[in-house]
Amino acid sequence: MTAPAAPVTRAITAPAPSDSQPPLRRRRKPNLFSTLSRVLIALIVIVQVYPLAWLFITSLRTEHDFATGDPFALPKAITFENYARAFETGNLGMNILNSFIVTMGANLLIVLLGMMAAYALQVLGFRFSKIVRSLFLIGIIVPVQIALVPLFIDYSTINLLDTYPSMIIPLAGFALPMSIYLFSSFFEYIPRETYEAASLDGAGPYRIFGLITLPLSVNTVVTVVLVNSIFIWNDFIFANTFVLSEELKTIPLGLQNYIGAMGKTDWTATFAAVCVTITPLLLVFLVLNKAMIQGLESGASKG
Amino acid sequence: MLPNRSRLSVLVFLLPPLLLYGIAVLFPIMQSLFLSFFSWNGISDMEFVGLENYVRMLTADDIFWRSFFNALGYLAICLVLQLGGALLVASLLTSMRRGRELIKTLYLLPAVISTVAIAFLFVRIYSIEPVGLLNQLLHWIGLGALERPWLSDINTVLAAVSAPEGWRFTGLYMLIIYAALLSVPQELEEAARLDGASRWQLFTKIRFPHIMPVWITTTIMATTYGLRGFDIPYLMTNGGPGQSSELLTTYMYKTAFTSTDFGYASTIAVFIVIECLVAVGLILFMLKRKADA
Numbered sequence: 001m002t003a004p005a006a007p008v009t010r011a012i013t014a015p016a017p018s019d020s021q022p023p024l025r026r027r028r029k030p031n032l033f034s035t036l037s038r039v040l041i042a043l044i045v046i047v048q049v050y051p052l053a054w055l056f057i058t059s060l061r062t063e064h065d066f067a068t069g070d071p072f073a074l075p076k077a078i079t080f081e082n083y084a085r086a087f088e089t090g091n092l093g094m095n096i097l098n099s100f101i102v103t104m105g106a107n108l109l110i111v112l113l114g115m116m117a118a119y120a121l122q123v124l125g126f127r128f129s130k131i132v133r134s135l136f137l138i139g140i141i142v143p144v145q146i147a148l149v150p151l152f153i154d155y156s157t158i159n160l161l162d163t164y165p166s167m168i169i170p171l172a173g174f175a176l177p178m179s180i181y182l183f184s185s186f187f188e189y190i191p192r193e194t195y196e197a198a199s200l201d202g203a204g205p206y207r208i209f210g211l212i213t214l215p216l217s218v219n220t221v222v223t224v225v226l227v228n229s230i231f232i233w234n235d236f237i238f239a240n241t242f243v244l245s246e247e248l249k250t251i252p253l254g255l256q257n258y259i260g261a262m263g264k265t266d267w268t269a270t271f272a273a274v275c276v277t278i279t280p281l282l283l284v285f286l287v288l289n290k291a292m293i294q295g296l297e298s299g300a301s302k303g
Numbered sequence: 304m305l306p307n308r309s310r311l312s313v314l315v316f317l318l319p320p321l322l323l324y325g326i327a328v329l330f331p332i333m334q335s336l337f338l339s340f341f342s343w344n345g346i347s348d349m350e351f352v353g354l355e356n357y358v359r360m361l362t363a364d365d366i367f368w369r370s371f372f373n374a375l376g377y378l379a380i381c382l383v384l385q386l387g388g389a390l391l392v393a394s395l396l397t398s399m400r401r402g403r404e405l406i407k408t409l410y411l412l413p414a415v416i417s418t419v420a421i422a423f424l425f426v427r428i429y430s431i432e433p434v435g436l437l438n439q440l441l442h443w444i445g446l447g448a449l450e451r452p453w454l455s456d457i458n459t460v461l462a463a464v465s466a467p468e469g470w471r472f473t474g475l476y477m478l479i480i481y482a483a484l485l486s487v488p489q490e491l492e493e494a495a496r497l498d499g500a501s502r503w504q505l506f507t508k509i510r511f512p513h514i515m516p517v518w519i520t521t522t523i524m525a526t527t528y529g530l531r532g533f534d535i536p537y538l539m540t541n542g543g544p545g546q547s548s549e550l551l552t553t554y555m556y557k558t559a560f561t562s563t564d565f566g567y568a569s570t571i572a573v574f575i576v577i578e579c580l581v582a583v584g585l586i587l588f589m590l591k592r593k594a595d596a
């Protein structure tokens with residue numbers, strides 16, 4: 001994509017001392033443009049990233065420094081006390097563990113069930129597959145808030161309120177359509193001959209699923225897991241509605257405990273807690289950002 | 304279709320996902336629809352009230368209309384920041400030759416942070432005592448007159464709670480649009496450039512029409528996400544001060560879980576769903592008309 005363009009752009013921006021008339025204009029304009037666009041990009045990136053850096057810097061400030069100083073200034077002294085207080089006030093370890101359990105559980109359902117549905121829709125095929133597909137499409141458009149009241153009522157009748165499944169079920173359910181869609185579009189690329197050959201050898205639909213479809217889908221599984229993990233790890237609305245007890249609180253709920261816990265909010269400790277809780281996902285993101293970016297791109301651009 | 308498949312095997316693969324989806328999504332939608340015709344506080348007997356909830360919502364509830372227009376304002380700000388910002392950065396990025404990957408990663412960073420963390424962060428950014436980033440910045444550039452407590456000023460609070468949501472996801476939409484821009488055939492752009500097309504013409508006549516399908520998808524995504532926005536306003540102001548940052552979603556949530564008026568909350572929820580469907584329909588309709596014209 002970029003390769004054929006390279007010689008042209010190089011020719012335009014090459015520092016040529018000659019001042020022949022028409023090409024000069026052409027040469028200067030793109031330079032001005034690219035300088036401007038670089039400045040603009042830098043500004044926008046600062047707006048995107050600086051608040052996060054500030055969050056981290058603030059978590060290392062002393063309380064006094066935070067309350068009185070210039071917010072942009074570097075801290076006068078670096079302290080880790082905020083982190084100590086953050087761990088004292090809350091149950092960060094437990095919150096992280098809970099988020100981990102919910103993320104794993106929901107991802108397991110999303111991947112397994114998404115793959116199965118896509119297999120039935122795309123590979124096996126059946127008469128009403130169009131209707132089923134459009135049924136799943138509903139879940140992409142409909143906002144999650146519609147399910148809050150009904151699920152709350154249903155959970156309280158079957159005693160499922162305040163459990164891990166109460167969070168996992170809606171998180172997985174609402175993420176399922178996108179997962180089915182991603183797997184379906186991947187299964188399209190597996191040549192039909194592969195299946196036909198396996199069928200001729202006597203393999204049934206279950207063996208084909210286990211021996212051909214499943215092993216080939218590893219990359220799509222990674223994509224689906226990465227993309228969904230961002231949303232599940234950070235889910236606030238389902239956890240806030242269905243979970244009450246401290247032992248089950250996920251990170252977003254745990255963080256809320258820091259606000260006004262003792263009448264007055266200890267902001268530096270809160271920021272330290274925020275830093276601790278965003279670290280796991282941030283690390284995964286920074287290490288796997290290529291795969292994640294690719295996943296996010298493919299998730300929507302084929303729609 | 305696989306030759307050796309049986310009806311049973313289709314069911315084996317299809318039933319478990321349909322079951323989960325039914326329990327979590329389809330059945331609750333039906334239930335909400337059903338509940339919206341009842342008056343119920345969760346404890347006493349349910350009372351069928353017909354269309355009363357709908358009539359009350361549309362004709363007698365000022366807070367509902369206030370929230371509705373607030374939600375439209377919230378949506379507008381999110382769309383401008385997300386789609387406008389995304390298109391701008393994606394276009395600029397294609398003209399860069401180095402550092403693209405780094406910028407993509409940095410730009411996407413806020414999308415990984417939880418809404419609770421973002422809400423805390425922005426509460427401090429907007430604060431005036433101790434002075435937060437925004438007010439300090441205004442002071443420096445000589446706009447000190449604009450300094451204010453952004454979240455308790457009823458004129459600014461809606462914009463103040465919308466901006467973080469826009470900020471959060473603009474990187475995501477940028478990625479999608481950027482990927483689409485890269486797929487614009489290079490020969491086409493070359494040819495236009497040789498014909499003397501300006502950058503602006505290149506963009507409006509070639510690039511943008513080419514990414515139109517992706518642009519539609521992105522617009523629909525951003526709109527439906529904008530209409531269901533909840534976390535950040537709920538966490539930052541809980542709809543206040545007064546109702547000045549109340550959205551339909553936060554109003555519905557409070558009606559359900561603070562006033563435990565399950566019937567009326569379901570009516571609002573049904574309205575939010577209809578609103579999303581209408582929005583998607585409108586986008587498709589407008590784009591189709593534009594394409595036909």
